[in-house]
Amino acid sequence: MSAGRDAMEGQLILRVVSKFLIPVIMLFALYVQFHGEYGPGGGFQAGVIMASALIVHMLVFGLDETRRVAPLPVLRVLSAGGALLYGAVGIVAMLFGGNFLDYGVLGPTAPTGQVIGIIVIELGVGITVASTMVLLAFLFAERVRER
Amino acid sequence: MAELIDVLLFAFLLATAFYVLLSRDLLAVVMVAGIYSLLSAGMFLVMDAADVAFTEAAVGAGVSTLLLLIALTATGRWEKPAGHRVVPLLVVLATGATLVYGTLDLPPIGKPDNPPQVHVAPHYLERSGEEIGIPNVVTSVLASYRGFDTLGEVVVVFTAGLGVFLLIGGPRRRRGGEK
Numbered sequence: 001m002s003a004g005r006d007a008m009e010g011q012l013i014l015r016v017v018s019k020f021l022i023p024v025i026m027l028f029a030l031y032v033q034f035h036g037e038y039g040p041g042g043g044f045q046a047g048v049i050m051a052s053a054l055i056v057h058m059l060v061f062g063l064d065e066t067r068r069v070a071p072l073p074v075l076r077v078l079s080a081g082g083a084l085l086y087g088a089v090g091i092v093a094m095l096f097g098g099n100f101l102d103y104g105v106l107g108p109t110a111p112t113g114q115v116i117g118i119i120v121i122e123l124g125v126g127i128t129v130a131s132t133m134v135l136l137a138f139l140f141a142e143r144v145r146e147r
Numbered sequence: 148m149a150e151l152i153d154v155l156l157f158a159f160l161l162a163t164a165f166y167v168l169l170s171r172d173l174l175a176v177v178m179v180a181g182i183y184s185l186l187s188a189g190m191f192l193v194m195d196a197a198d199v200a201f202t203e204a205a206v207g208a209g210v211s212t213l214l215l216l217i218a219l220t221a222t223g224r225w226e227k228p229a230g231h232r233v234v235p236l237l238v239v240l241a242t243g244a245t246l247v248y249g250t251l252d253l254p255p256i257g258k259p260d261n262p263p264q265v266h267v268a269p270h271y272l273e274r275s276g277e278e279i280g281i282p283n284v285v286t287s288v289l290a291s292y293r294g295f296d297t298l299g300e301v302v303v304v305f306t307a308g309l310g311v312f313l314l315i316g317g318p319r320r321r322r323g324g325e326k
Contacts, residue, residue, distance in 0.1 A: 032201075037281035040197035042289065044300075048205040055213045076312070083305045086298050101294040111280025118281065118290040121297070128301050132308035133210050137217055139316045144221040 011060070018060045025053035033126050037115070043122035047129025054130075055137045063141045072138060075131045082128030086121045093117065149193060156190050171226040173219055181212040198285040267292075 029050035036042035058066040090101040098105035103117020163183040167176050184207025191200035254261045271288055279287035289297050 036286050037283055039283065040201045040285070042198070042286055045198075045201050045205045048202075048210045052205070052209045052213060055210065055217075059213070059217075079305055079308050083298075083301045086301050090294075090298070101298065103291060103294075111278065114279045114287070114291055115281060118279070118286065121290055121294065122286075125297065125301050128305050132304050133214075135308050135316075136311055137214060139311055140214065140217045140221065143315050144217065 014060055018056055022053050022057055025056070026050060029053065029126075029130075033122065034119070036122055037118065043125030043127075044129055046122075047126040048133060050126070050130040051133030051137070054134045058137060058141060063138065063145065067138065070131075070134055072135070075135045075138070078127050078131035079135055080128075082124040082126070082131065085124035085127065089117055089120050089124070152193055153190070156186055156193070160186050160190070171228075172224065173222075173226055174216075174224050176226075177212055177215045177219060180215070181208045184208040184211075198283075 029046045032041035032049060033043060033046035036046070054066060054070055057069070089103065089106075093102050093105055094100055096105040101117075101121075103121075104110035104113045106116045107113030160183060163179050163186065166179050167183065170176050170179070184203055187207065188200040188204040191197075191203055258264075271284055271292060275284050275287045275292075276282075279291050281287055
């Protein structure tokens with residue numbers, strides 16, 4: 001995205017507005033992530049919203065700036081880590097004497113355990129989705145730059 | 148009122164779909180495809196499927212539009228005129244006709260004794276409050292009752308990222324060229 005960086009250098013309105021908006025988008029992503037039990041949303045939507053905040057950052061400020069915030073190795077680890085976190089909840093439930101992904105055993109009562117399990121697996125979903133989407137955008141953008 | 152909104156949304160959906168089909172300006176096509184997703188999200192909202200609408204708006208109108216825009220910077224803005232289009236047209240028409248034929252057997256939308264309404268849905272709606280303890284039944288179905296499916300979906304997302312990474316990421320190509 002070297003072209004993108006140079007092209008956006010003079011776009012003052014775009015740069016200022018996205019500076020204001022990106023934190024709000026990220027905050028909204030966290031709200032969607034941790035409010036999914038009460039309202040519409042959950043890990044998948046939150047991950048996509050968080051990723052779009054970072055992708056907008058990349059489009060406006062350039063690939064190098066965004067890679068300082070979210071380095072590629074970190075994204076790679078997070079992309080696998082979210083799915084592993086999800087699977088680990090299932091294994092932990094088995095260690096507690098339940099079935100795979102049976103969160104009821106994770107808490108003192110079955111509903112409490114369910115809520116704990118759901119919050120953790122939604123976090124795993126959000127982490128994997130967000131980091132994978134940003135990873136895809138980075139890979140495409142790098143490919144564009146190499147041309 | 149609801150019918151009027153339905154008709155308007157369908158009309159705009161058709162208009163955007165035809166624009167995507169006919170335009171050669173791929174930048175405009177990506178934008179209009181995003182609007183198409185936003186209109187679909189509106190239709191899901193009219194059908195009270197807030198979670199689906201949210202996903203459609205975030206994925207279809209949001210992140211996939213961004214990814215397509217980045218891809219466009221690599222491929223160019225204008226679509227090249229295509230040659231023979233008879234075979235693809237026949238394939239599309241045959242597939243479309245099969246799908247329409249398939250819908251003839253579907254029960255009418257919203258009928259109380261439809262199979263999805265009488266199988267496990269009543270159990271979820273009546274018991275998820277005490278079994279799972281969270282107000283949003285959609286989340287309890289996706290995350291707990293159907294936890295295996297969601298785990299599979301997360302692995303699919305990870306695998307997609309891994310596939311793209313293996314295809315176009317990793318070490319530079321130049322190393323092979325220098326040999």
